[in-house]
Amino acid sequence: MRTILLVCLVAVCVGGFGQVRAETCGGTYTVQPGETLSQIAEAQYGDAELWARIHGDNLEMLGETPDNLRAGMRLRLRCVNGLPKGLSGGANVAVSGAVAPARGNPAVRIDILTAGDFWPFADQALPGGGLLAEVVQAAMEAxxxxQGFAIHWVNDRASHHEPLLSNVLLDMGFPWSRPDCEAEPDRKRCETLMFSSPLFEVLELLFVDNTRPLTFESEADMQGKTLCRPKGLSTYIFEQDGRNWLRDNVISLKIAASPEACFRLLIEGQVDGVVLNEFLGHQTIKALGLEDRIAPVQGQPISIDTLHMVAHRAHPAGKSLLDVFDAGLAKIRANGTYQRIVDEHMARVWEEF
Incomplete structure (x- = not known):
């Protein structure tokens, strides 16, 4: 990853030798008909791979997919290694190699990543954006x-780890579950992510079709079964606490586009069970009108997870940003704001059930 240095925002004087000639770097670019982000990155930066940086800097306009690019859009292009030059709205910089501020520079806004369709924790249709979205907003305000902060909604969860967090296009993300990193430090999440203090604890349950009941008392009950998990949700839960369900082919795992898609596969008999957190599972069943057909297996959960804010280990200031968040979280726990938010959201959850 390239090293990005601090930008000089004004023309500078070199003592005794007069003023250094200045020009603009970065600024606003108007998309031309037929252009792609890669073409813009190649033309403006000389590096087509910087399309992801342009995408990340313009998420609020483009949304989760670069295909939303349209002629006439005005994109914000940050200054990277002295490029692009001459755009309107650019900063005046000395020609002598000034480049854009990196994430981790105290002057750069803290950009936080989340996704919807994760009831009751994160969804723009919910009050406050969901339980944990409201907690995060309150913690950051505290x-x-x-430099300020902003929360960005990108509903393609598969893009969160790579490239949005891994390439430091955004600073932090939530809500992510944390494996037992002390016992299994070589798990990918443990190797690549840093975690905040816990935000919430949730049960991951096995939901089954009542016409084909299952029990889950031991690993033997899962032998040969096919389970479904929605795209973008963790799968390490099948490989922790002494389990090796995927590695040892105890189960087969289908990844579906959504919780609804998983339950359709269950009804069609293509999978034996669906693994979701207790809230999302019950809410999706109700939305599909399948309360009399699908229920969680009685007995032990598949997993008990804690949900966190995360930053990628590639982020030069990731740890300090998590410290900022944790300090705010501690404040709202101490003053009662956290419990008020949880109580208000959980009252609505139990009302729905």
Whole structure:
């Protein structure tokens, strides 16, 4: 990953030798008909691979997919290694190699990533954006970082780890479950992510078709079964606490596009069970009108997970940003704001059930 240095925002004087000639770097670019982000990156930066940076800097306009690019859009292009030059709205910089501020520079806004369709924790249709979206908003307001912050909604969860967090296009993301990193530090999430203090604890349950009941008392009950998990949700839960269900082919795993898609596969008999957190599972069953057909297996959960804010280990200031968030979280726990938010959201959850 390229090293990005601090930008000089004004023309500078070199003592005794007069003013250094200045020009603009970065600024606003108007998309031309037929252009792609890669073409823009190649033309403006000389590097087509920087399309992902342009995408990340313009998420609020483009949304989760670069295919939303349209002629006439005005994109914000940050200054990277002195490019692009001459765009309107660019910063005046000395020609002597000034480049854009990196994430991790205290002057750069803290950009936080989440996704919808994760009831009751995160969804723009929910009050406050969901239980944990409201917690995060309150915690960051309590932390009150000088550079400010913004929460971005990108519903393609598969893009969160790579490239949005891994390439430091955004700073932090939530809600992510945490494996037992002390017992299994070589898990990918443990190797690549840093975690905040826990935000919430949730049960991951096995939901089954009542016409084909299952029990789950031991690993033997899962032998040969096919389970479904929606795209973008963790699968390490099948490989922890002494389990090796995937590695040892105890189960087969189908990845579906959504919780609804998993339950359709269950009804069609293509899978034996669906693994979801207790809230999302019950809410999806109700939305599909399948309360009399699908229910969680009685007995032990598949997993008990804690949900967290995360930053990628590639982020040069990831740990300090998580410290900022944790400080705000501690404040709202101490003053009762956290419990108020949880109580209000959980009252609505139990009302629905």
């Amino acid at each position: 932390a009150d970082p000088e």
